[in-house]
Amino acid sequence: MMLIQFFRNKCIGCNYCVEVAPERWQMSKRDGKCVLVGGKKKGNMYQIKVGEHERYVNEQAANVCPVNVIRLD
Incomplete structure (x- = not known):
């Protein structure tokens, strides 16, 4: 399993992820920021546990984010 953490309040809505x-x-059509599909709000971030089969594409998403608001554990 892998944990994805997303600090949405710092997202600039670049769409790369x-x-x-x-x-x-x-x-999001509401505010133009990204949404972590299936993510649950925990404090100032959203997070979700996903299978290892999602690691590669989410590593790419984290790497292309210009404000580094996506973390993988």
């Missing part, structure tokens, strides 16, 4: 991993990331 959506382009590389659209099954886990979407753009």
Whole structure:
């Protein structure tokens, strides 16, 4: 299992994560920021545990994020 953590309050809505991993990331029409699909709010972040089969695309999403708001554990 892998934990994805997303600090949405610092997201600038660049859409890069959506382009590389659209099954886990979407753009919000409400405020133009990204949404971690299935993520649950915990403090100032959203998080979700996913299987290892999602590691590669989410590593790409984290790597292309210009403000480094996606963390993987």
